[in-house]
Amino acid sequence: MDFDFTPEQLELKERAHKAGMAWRGRHTSWDRDDASPYREVTESMREAGLLGLTIPTEYGGKGGTALDYVIVVEELFRSSQSWILGEPPFCTTGPGPSMVLLAEQEETRRKFLPDIVNGLKGCAIALTEPDHGSDLTDLETTAVLDGDDYIVTGSKRFITGSPENEIYAVFARFDDIPGAKGVGCILVEKGTPGLDLEPGAQFVGSRGLPHGEVHMHECRVPRINLIRGAGGFSDLMTAFNMERLHNSIYSLAFAEAAYDETVRYCEERKSFGRPIIEFQATYHSLVDMHVAIEAHRLLTYKAAVTAIDSRFPRPLDSTVSKLSGATMLPNLTQQGVLLHGGDGATLDFPIQRLHRDAIAAMVAGGSPPVLRNAIAAQLFPGHRFRQHA
Numbered sequence: 001m002d003f004d005f006t007p008e009q010l011e012l013k014e015r016a017h018k019a020g021m022a023w024r025g026r027h028t029s030w031d032r033d034d035a036s037p038y039r040e041v042t043e044s045m046r047e048a049g050l051l052g053l054t055i056p057t058e059y060g061g062k063g064g065t066a067l068d069y070v071i072v073v074e075e076l077f078r079s080s081q082s083w084i085l086g087e088p089p090f091c092t093t094g095p096g097p098s099m100v101l102l103a104e105q106e107e108t109r110r111k112f113l114p115d116i117v118n119g120l121k122g123c124a125i126a127l128t129e130p131d132h133g134s135d136l137t138d139l140e141t142t143a144v145l146d147g148d149d150y151i152v153t154g155s156k157r158f159i160t161g162s163p164e165n166e167i168y169a170v171f172a173r174f175d176d177i178p179g180a181k182g183v184g185c186i187l188v189e190k191g192t193p194g195l196d197l198e199p200g201a202q203f204v205g206s207r208g209l210p211h212g213e214v215h216m217h218e219c220r221v222p223r224i225n226l227i228r229g230a231g232g233f234s235d236l237m238t239a240f241n242m243e244r245l246h247n248s249i250y251s252l253a254f255a256e257a258a259y260d261e262t263v264r265y266c267e268e269r270k271s272f273g274r275p276i277i278e279f280q281a282t283y284h285s286l287v288d289m290h291v292a293i294e295a296h297r298l299l300t301y302k303a304a305v306t307a308i309d310s311r312f313p314r315p316l317d318s319t320v321s322k323l324s325g326a327t328m329l330p331n332l333t334q335q336g337v338l339l340h341g342g343d344g345a346t347l348d349f350p351i352q353r354l355h356r357d358a359i360a361a362m363v364a365g366g367s368p369p370v371l372r373n374a375i376a377a378q379l380f381p382g383h384r385f386r387q388h389a
């Protein structure tokens, strides 16, 4: 097993580092105002060649691997300390574009992927509904065939990048079939009559771009926009594992940023005439943070390296690494807040923002109990883990 990056991977990391550093320091106002120049950020990522990383070259993508994705997104997050920098790679490489790769028809891939990988159209994923989150397979949004079109009706919430993105990979119920068997996915484009995009609730963390609402009232969507209809749910989940990998990278990089900030503070802050880093209780905490980050890094890289076709992370590896990150990060940022003393409770130091960002990361892509359910189902296939009453 080789833990060293290749020269090409090191070059990619360096490029992502430069691209992230170019926006360093902007996170404070993006967080405060809950707004960012998202288009400009996307343009700068396009210029740095960081879009469409795992999408095959025949559709204009970079033809890279899930590990390339980890290298780029980790470096962007850590250097910029802002989740916004990860959004352009996510919307041009992550679960939405990966689902487009699974479309039933080649025409669908040809219609959407070139604009997506160029950053002209971002693709968000819209699964969560006001009444259905963890119980996704009970969702109520419907897609009904009418001639050559589908009529899509329903509401989604917490959709990252809505209303900024142009394409929404909407999970809907097809053919009135109940449960997972009826769940498929269709692309709804901005500008479709009946589609209403709203900013939605204010979040405590991962601010700067809305996690908005997507309302669809009898949207007429051409058949070519269909990714998978009824029966396609488990295939769609293979693309959704890019979401879990992304969340795992988020936890890794924000833990690294929290560690960086905490070490800096502990080296500068003095107590009893000494830098507080020289007290055993302090350096033991920092060592524990380092060990937690290293362990999570291995799980994240493993989930990327073991991806099917180097592109679709495996369900068990990606869920394990997402669960590890979602539980590690808030504990680690809380330790960081504590080591900042009273300063940790103010808005004057980056650690409080990273702690709020950690709260956002816990549930996005699936809450820890639900991830444990999914992992148990894979570890113990001989047993049933039905959640319905």
Ligand SMILES: Cc1cc2nc3c(=O)[nH]c(=O)nc-3n(C[C@H](O)[C@H](O)[C@H](O)COP(=O)(O)OP(=O)(O)OC[C@H]3O[C@@H](n4cnc5c(N)ncnc54)[C@H](O)[C@@H]3O)c2cc1C
Pocket: 124, 125, 126, 127, 128, 131, 132, 133, 134, 135, 157, 158, 159, 160, 161, 203, 206, 211, 360, 361, 363, 364, 365, 366, 367, 368, 369, 370, 373, 387
């Ligand atoms: C920052 C952020 C970004 C997001 N981005 C997107 C996005 O782009 N697209 C999208 O579709 N969604 C997005 N989401 C939504 C996210 O996927 C959901 O919030 C998540 O799946 C949980 O659903 P819920 O909020 O409805 O909670 P619920 O499902 O109502 O869960 C509430 C609580 O009940 C627990 N619970 C529920 N069922 C079980 C069970 N069977 N066993 C044990 N405990 C259970 C949960 O663990 C949780 O603690 C985002 C969320 C956040 C916070």
